[in-house]
Amino acid sequence: DGGITQSPKYLFRKEGQNVTLSCEQNLNHDAMYWYRQDPGQGLRLIYYSQIVNDFQKGDIAEGYSVSREKKESFPLTVTSAQKNPTAFYLCASGLDTQYFGPGTRLTVL
Amino acid sequence: DQQVKQNSPSLSVQEGRISILNCDYTNSMFDYFLWYKKYPAEGPTFLISISSIKDKNEDGRFTVFLNKSAKHLSLHIVPSQPGDSAVYFCAAITGGSNYKLTFGKGTLLTVNP
Numbered sequence: 001d002g003g004i005t006q007s008p009k010y011l012f013r014k015e016g017q018n019v020t021l022s023c024e025q026n027l028n029h030d031a032m033y034w035y036r037q038d039p040g041q042g043l044r045l046i047y048y049s050q051i052v053n054d055f056q057k058g059d060i061a062e063g064y065s066v067s068r069e070k071k072e073s074f075p076l077t078v079t080s081a082q083k084n085p086t087a088f089y090l091c092a093s094g095l096d097t098q099y100f101g102p103g104t105r106l107t108v109l
Numbered sequence: 110d111q112q113v114k115q116n117s118p119s120l121s122v123q124e125g126r127i128s129i130l131n132c133d134y135t136n137s138m139f140d141y142f143l144w145y146k147k148y149p150a151e152g153p154t155f156l157i158s159i160s161s162i163k164d165k166n167e168d169g170r171f172t173v174f175l176n177k178s179a180k181h182l183s184l185h186i187v188p189s190q191p192g193d194s195a196v197y198f199c200a201a202i203t204g205g206s207n208y209k210l211t212f213g214k215g216t217l218l219t220v221n222p
Contacts (some may be wrong), residue, residue, distance in 0.1 A: 006152075006154075009150075029206055031218055033209075033210075035212075040118075040199060040214065042113070042114070042213050042214040042215055043153070043198065043200075043210075043212040044212075045209055045210070047216055048208075048209065050208070054217035057211065059127060088150070090119075090152050092152075092210075093210050096141050096158070096202060096208060097143065097158060098129055098143075098155075098210055099155060100145075100152035100153045100154070100155075101152050102152045103150065103152045105150065
């Protein structure tokens, strides 16, 4: 059945290490997005991609990188340059209506 | 500058009664609005949306009202059920080719049995 998958559900990393979060969708959507949620905050856009091999920075792209080599996949790398990486990361796909994956909780120790 | 505002961090309602969640926006270029429901440690689930050319959209127990002149929208849930207890996010999209969603900070709805 169609949907968006993110793995793993929980991820722990040591400070200074890069980490890549996966996002896969089989909804045949061209557009994909990465958001971050912090306690008491709404979702903030990190990066988005409207088509394969193209992506744009969102509102809080510093310290993150992405790639979009395949329509189904939009991995997000949280680099050591991201000052506050501990957060709940959400991937979405779709255009006017975006559908979200289950999220990955990243904790940097 | 927060373009989508949900001024009530929380709302408590009795089961069977109406829940009204409010959202205000400042960007007049927003032309499509959505409501999402979110449980802790899960991704948001799309509930209902409305285009700026309409003032009301209904789907079962959920109705969204849009007042463009006031830059205000609201989500009505009737009747409220305990399973509706979650955080509700209002989101908006600017017209054109850019499909970026701008989210409010959410309202925690608690429906008491």
